[in-house]
Amino acid sequence: MTPLMRREEIAVGLRTVRGQIELAASHAGRDPAEVTLVVVTKTFPASDIRLLVELGVRDIAENRHPEAVAKAAELTGLDVSWHFVGQVQSNKAGRIAAYADVVHSADSSRVVHRLGAGAVQHDRTITCLVQVSLDLAAETMGRGGAAPDTVSGLAQVVAATEGLRFGGVMAVAPRGGDASRAFRRLARIAADLRHEHPAATMISAGMSGDFADAVRAGATHVRVGSAVLGRRAALR
Numbered sequence: 001m002t003p004l005m006r007r008e009e010i011a012v013g014l015r016t017v018r019g020q021i022e023l024a025a026s027h028a029g030r031d032p033a034e035v036t037l038v039v040v041t042k043t044f045p046a047s048d049i050r051l052l053v054e055l056g057v058r059d060i061a062e063n064r065h066p067e068a069v070a071k072a073a074e075l076t077g078l079d080v081s082w083h084f085v086g087q088v089q090s091n092k093a094g095r096i097a098a099y100a101d102v103v104h105s106a107d108s109s110r111v112v113h114r115l116g117a118g119a120v121q122h123d124r125t126i127t128c129l130v131q132v133s134l135d136l137a138a139e140t141m142g143r144g145g146a147a148p149d150t151v152s153g154l155a156q157v158v159a160a161t162e163g164l165r166f167g168g169v170m171a172v173a174p175r176g177g178d179a180s181r182a183f184r185r186l187a188r189i190a191a192d193l194r195h196e197h198p199a200a201t202m203i204s205a206g207m208s209g210d211f212a213d214a215v216r217a218g219a220t221h222v223r224v225g226s227a228v229l230g231r232r233a234a235l236r
């Protein structure tokens, strides 16, 4: 495929997803401008990220440190916010802090402390979300996330950690479960947290299969990969 064809393919994907976000927002009586499209570029080349930027995308997400750090290095100077949305291994947290602007997936105080230490070391401030596990199966299957009854405590830890700004919450819908119900629950957890942390307005929810549900439930950030970029060569 020529670069021009790829650009057109991505432009069509973006138009479609943006249109669906607008529709879902208007159905929910929300301003579509409240919803940020974060494009998940895992497994896709850095050249696709350049095309996304040309097409107006400013928020790029990766889910694995080695791939993320390589692309961030290749694209130094590009005007994007880098989001890290994968599980954070605590021994990698310090290195993730070197390039990530937003980490969606903090789920333990150990990870939070190491992200903060890395941010301070690199003289940066990172927006940190707490990933909430919305079903027991997700926790035990290692998909990450903190149990709902621990989220408020973890939010306190993030808010008190130098180098980090507590941004809000993130979740992945339970496999085979009711995504809308899960997203509404996440929105309630977020609303509760805002009593203590009024600036923590981010709700990161929704992927290619369920981002419209997430928007209707109040998501401020949707993380969409394949619906914009096409099928990934290999599942991770």
Ligand SMILES: *Cc1c(COP(=O)(O)O)cnc(C)c1O
Binding pocket: 040, 042, 063, 085, 086, 172, 206, 207, 208, 209, 223, 224, 225, 226, 227
């Ligand atoms: C891959 C990934 C996404 C995007 O998935 P798609 O189904 O391709 O939209 C969103 N969130 C996380 C955490 C991911 O790892």
